[in-house]
Amino acid sequence: MQIKPILAALRRHKAGTVLIALQIALTLAIVCNALFIIQQRLAHMSEPTGIDEANLLVISNQWAGHRSPQEVDAQIQADLAALRQLPSVRDASPSDGYPLTGGGWDNYVMLTPEQIEKTTDASVYMGDEHMLDTLGVKLIAGRNFNASEVMQMTSRQVVIPPVVIVTKALADHLFPDGSALGKPIYSMSSTPSTIIGIIERLQRQDVKTWSKPYAYESLLWPMREDTDGLYYIVRAKPGQLAAAMRAVPQALYAQNRMRIIDPKDGGTYAQIRERIYDSDRGMAILMCIISAVLLAITAAGIVGLTSFWVGQRRKQIGVRRALGARRGDILNYFLTENFLISVGGVMVGTVLAVGINLWMMARFEMARLSLAYVIDGVIILLLLGQLATLAPALRASRVSPVEATRST
């Protein structure tokens, strides 16, 4: 295939060539970044929580009327006893939050009592000795809380428990040499909490951008919180989630009517995930739509302009055919022409894609675009260009040599 005559022809269609190349460049730049955003969001959405999501149910329980802390604690214990006796329920625990709450309690964690700057930040879960079994998290070192260690907290942020269970991520961050078990940590207090157990994985309550540096760094306090309200985390027996969803609120209201169960908070993990990843899913869908429209428009534009060129050059094509060029030669000519333009476009587009990503990194806390997306984008656009050229190029190849003899 001779490239020189193609380049010579392109020089006579500078504007059209530049426009197609520009369109390909812009499309590549936007599609790369859009694909990257989609991948980031999907990856974020598929981060595991480390818990038995399929069987978990979270009830947001607020107390109505006035009660003393002792009365509240007695009610919580009665509630839990009732929940654990339900035939559809495997276990239940009180808590101040649940993985993917979307807010909640986190504490700075320090290694010494005098330390002013934090070592890291941990999501704080409160629960009793049933918490580990309820969540279905795996204890990989040490032991669980026992019932006598479970304390009562009548107001926030005052009681620091002497024992604590941490996630492996938190243990590794605090003690990179793997010696976390048995060590004391300090949660914004001079009271030490000794690490008695390490669990494999437990997602934080909040997974927004700010908490990314502390991914999976969570800790468990043996505690029942007796303020205005709490969460009951309930683990249904396998396959009995639906039954538990009906039975749990009934059992709680049967215990005491003076409570409010908030239907907009908690629920099953399908609901919880839908709520917390709302904006991520939306962004991914939006980027998908825009990318699809963009690729369609660019393809249509290439079809349009190539068709125009084919129409313009019917006579030349006829001459070439009359001089012995085969159909394949004509087809090849247009495909190569598009390929050359596309290569020019993707080269500019790659620079643009990286530039846009760098700008977004500075402006919108975006991660660095990995080269794989640029390569994917380049392949997609080159293929798109060839496919879009195919129809007009085939039409060109069917131009009869007779055309050479016609005027215009």
Add this chain to the structure above:
Amino acid sequence: MFSYYLELALRSLKRSPGLTLLMVLAIGFGVSASMTTYSVFRAVSGDPIPWKSSQLFVPQIDMWGPAGRGADGEPPNALDYIDAVALMRDHRAKLQSASYRVAPTMEVPGSGRHPISISGHAVYSEFFPMLDVPFAYGSGWSVDADTNQAAVVVISGKLNQKMFDGQNSVGKTLDIGGKDYQIVGVLGKWDPQPRFYDVVDTGGFDTDTDDVFLPFTRAIAVNMNNAGNTSCNSNPAEAGFAGMQRSSCVWIEFMAELDDATAIQKYREYLDGYALAQKSAGRFTWAPNNRLRDVPAFLDNQHVVPSDTKVSLLVALGLLIVCLVNTVGLLLAKFLRRSSEIGVRRALGAPQAAIYAQFLTEAGIVGLAGGVVGLVFTALGVLGVGMVLPKDIAALAHVNFSLLLLTLVVAVISALLAGLYPTFRASRVQPAWQLKSN
């Protein structure tokens, strides 16, 4: 002449329906994507109280010192109880109010009904006149009620509808948290977005409006817990809500009305003086590091407009640009295909201006058609935006006349811009060359 160009343009567009449809769709898609994302951006970046936002200020005090500051050196975005109450006591602004979020329970009369949870804010009496809060019935409470920790309440129109069928309920009582509160006012429709008086707890947007407003002093007196965010840089030394009030944990929002530059300057000086006084009292050990931003500046500082919204808008604008480049290419092809026609017209005496008029008319028609397609897609897009964006933000986006007008204008201007270069090329066609070659 214009009607002649119109006819020529329509005839030309009809001659290649495929190409025309492509251009119209491209402009339609590009414009509607931009307008849909713009409608969201417009909704979230709006000024919630445009007539007064530059007179409403949010003071920030650095009660945590250097260790508690972020990388940007900013003090916390809320106040602790000690500072909030001190600022209220000193009362240096024209109007001012500390506030915090509450979520008490309310007994619903009628046996066997479950109590309900209501949301609201504990505020001072000046909150209502300062924010120009509209009342359907009654009014806010007096300064005396603040001082006396009076059991009074202002309720939303929505709660009034639910409890009293929308009748004037001023003077009636509600059982909130086990105590009776007398209703002194019922709000009219009031749903400012962003929720500028409580960015700290809402992040800016909230689909639920406040049900009740009660006196701050009363809420503190009856130990009504903070239902909003609490941030601490150290654990409170004492237990309970009382301990929280003596701690440096921040959970109180504050707003002050300052009407002119002098007042603003004086308030800045007051804040610095306050911080210095705290330093000499030994509570702070660092130089004053206060902030005093008006509402728009504070909303910006708190990044109320989600970056997702900005990124979506930018990507959509990118789509529009690609659509325009596409249209330039197609119009160029279309116009140059008619070189011979242009040659004839020019040879018969048509000036270049006439060629411009003719082809820009054609581009304008494409733009108008694209705009009409864009209108439909924009309307659908705004309706469907709830499926892809968080509810609290999507609920704010709406179609109105100005958005529709803007859609049409943007479409036509885009098409005319896209038409400029192809028209320029068309006007440069040499009549002699065209006539000769035919």
